[in-house]
Amino acid sequence: MGGLLRRMRRLWLVRFLSTPEGLWTVLGAGGAALALGLVPDLVQLIPWVDGSLPGMLVWALLGLVVVSVAQHKLRGKEGVGIVLYLGGNERWHHSRVQAMVDHAKRHHDTCFVVEPSYLLQGTTGIDPVTITHRVVQARLEEAAGTAAEVPRNVSFYVNAPHPHAYELGKILWNQPAERVRVFTERGEDSPPLVLNGSLMGMSEEQGQVAFRMLRLDSRLKEAPTTEELRLLEEQVLSTQREPSRLEVLEAGQDDTGSPGRPKRLALIVSFENNAITPKALEAARSGRSNGYRIPRVPPGEPSACALARVITTRAGNVPDQLRCHEALVRHVFTTWRKDVHDHHITDTWLFTDGPTGFVLALGALLGKNATLVPWDGDSQARGRIPEQGHGPNLPGVTA
Numbered sequence: 001m002g003g004l005l006r007r008m009r010r011l012w013l014v015r016f017l018s019t020p021e022g023l024w025t026v027l028g029a030g031g032a033a034l035a036l037g038l039v040p041d042l043v044q045l046i047p048w049v050d051g052s053l054p055g056m057l058v059w060a061l062l063g064l065v066v067v068s069v070a071q072h073k074l075r076g077k078e079g080v081g082i083v084l085y086l087g088g089n090e091r092w093h094h095s096r097v098q099a100m101v102d103h104a105k106r107h108h109d110t111c112f113v114v115e116p117s118y119l120l121q122g123t124t125g126i127d128p129v130t131i132t133h134r135v136v137q138a139r140l141e142e143a144a145g146t147a148a149e150v151p152r153n154v155s156f157y158v159n160a161p162h163p164h165a166y167e168l169g170k171i172l173w174n175q176p177a178e179r180v181r182v183f184t185e186r187g188e189d190s191p192p193l194v195l196n197g198s199l200m201g202m203s204e205e206q207g208q209v210a211f212r213m214l215r216l217d218s219r220l221k222e223a224p225t226t227e228e229l230r231l232l233e234e235q236v237l238s239t240q241r242e243p244s245r246l247e248v249l250e251a252g253q254d255d256t257g258s259p260g261r262p263k264r265l266a267l268i269v270s271f272e273n274n275a276i277t278p279k280a281l282e283a284a285r286s287g288r289s290n291g292y293r294i295p296r297v298p299p300g301e302p303s304a305c306a307l308a309r310v311i312t313t314r315a316g317n318v319p320d321q322l323r324c325h326e327a328l329v330r331h332v333f334t335t336w337r338k339d340v341h342d343h344h345i346t347d348t349w350l351f352t353d354g355p356t357g358f359v360l361a362l363g364a365l366l367g368k369n370a371t372l373v374p375w376d377g378d379s380q381a382r383g384r385i386p387e388q389g390h391g392p393n394l395p396g397v398t399a
Contacts, residue, residue: 079110080108080112080139080153081104081107081108081110081112081157081200082154082155082156083100083101083114083159084114084158084168085097085113085159086115086158086160086161086165087159087161096202100157100159100209100210101157103209104155104200107155108153108155114132114135114139116129116131116132119131119135129167129171132168133168133171156199156216157200157202158356158357162352162374162375163372163374165357166350166359166360166363166367166372168363169359169360169363169364173363197215198212198214199214199216199360199361200212201214201320201325202356204320211321211322213325213357214326214361215326220333220364220365221334223334224331228323231324232327235319236324236327237311237313237314238313238314238315240314243312243313244309244331245309245310246307246339247307247308247309247310248306249284249308250302250304263307263343264302264304264306264346264347264348265307265308265336265339265340265343265347266280266284266308266349267308267332267350267370268281268284268310268311268351268352269352270353271312271318271352271353272314272316272353276375277312279291280292280373283373284304284308284349284351285304285305285308286304287302287304287305288303292376293375294373295349295371305349307339307343309335309336309339311331311335325357329361329365333365333366340369348366348369348370349370350362350371352372359372
């Protein structure tokens with residue numbers, strides 16, 4: 001029996017030492033021994049040291065560096081990774097969510113999944129976005145335990161159709177009557193508990209799974225700097241036509257409109273320079289579409305848009321860089337805000353084919369003043385929450 005226990009312990013030690021954590025633990029212990037002088041005899045055996053004070057100092061500093069790097073590596077997993085699955089039940093979605101979970105577990109101390117269709121189990125009359133938000137709040141409170149604050153770093157991995165992502169962004173930013181907040185405005189008397197919220201984007205580059213796409217705070221409302229505008233021009237925005245242009249849609253009406261008349265703006269953000277722009281422009285101009293789900297307008301208001309702001313990115317994917325995505329979101333927001341001010345806009349329709357994270361960010365920034373116009377032409381069923389939980393069903397995943 002004793003031999004078996006010894007073999008099991010040896011196997012556990014081998015497994016531990018074969019992991020990155022085990023390797024860095026050994027390196028950290030060795031570095032600490034060098035830094036603290038616990039192995040002076042071994043150091044003295046090095047010919048060029050041989051009692052030399054400068055040589056001993058060099059090895060002590062080297063030990064400190066090794067300890068510091070090892071500690072950083074051992075503590076590289078920190079914070080909470082939250083995977084939000086509000087999609088359908090396709091295998092593509094399932095595999096993508098599993099990839100999100102694997103990435104979150106590798107880079108965070110804790111990981112959990114929120115899948116509303118699994119939680120609701122066919123229950124009707126409950127908004128899946130609302131229940132997702134409330135479960136996230138409860139789990140963050142649980143992660144905080146009895147401490148005064150929740151973990152400082154929270155990363156969101158979101159898989160959701162555009163309408164759900166947009167609504168989730170609105171809720172996360174406003175957070176009415178909630179104790180835990182992710183988005184923060186500067187200058188508040190009582191700062192939120194969660195200060196470092198990030199949105200993870202799913203990479204389209206070979207060998208990559210996810211990357212830090214956006215920091216979720218009020219910096220997204222700031223105008224892009226000169227350097228960021230140059231970055232957009234060189235790497236993100238389209239090189240064909242004008243990458244950001246304003247078009248007049250209503251026949252016979254200039255861009256100032258009739259005095260006192262409500263004016264609607266179509267904000268069209270087209271990724272990869274694809275076919276969304278002409279379809280969105282036609283829907284905005286006519287107020288009707290066979291593909292877009294046009295919002296209802298109050299009686300007496302025009303059913304179309306007076307103006308359209310079109311922003312297009314270049315062909316291919318936006319680079320997997322935080323600065324590129326943040327600069328793009330800030331450019332879209334500040335451009336829209338200027339249009340609203342300069343042209344007396346009273347309503348906005350948003351058309352976009354951007355990634356989920358981009359739509360969520362715009363929901364946070366524009367949600368109170370703009371309505372998302374989703375595409376229903378060939379994906380209406382895919383964007384619907386299933387009645388039963390047929391997704392990945394991983395609500396309790398923890399690392």
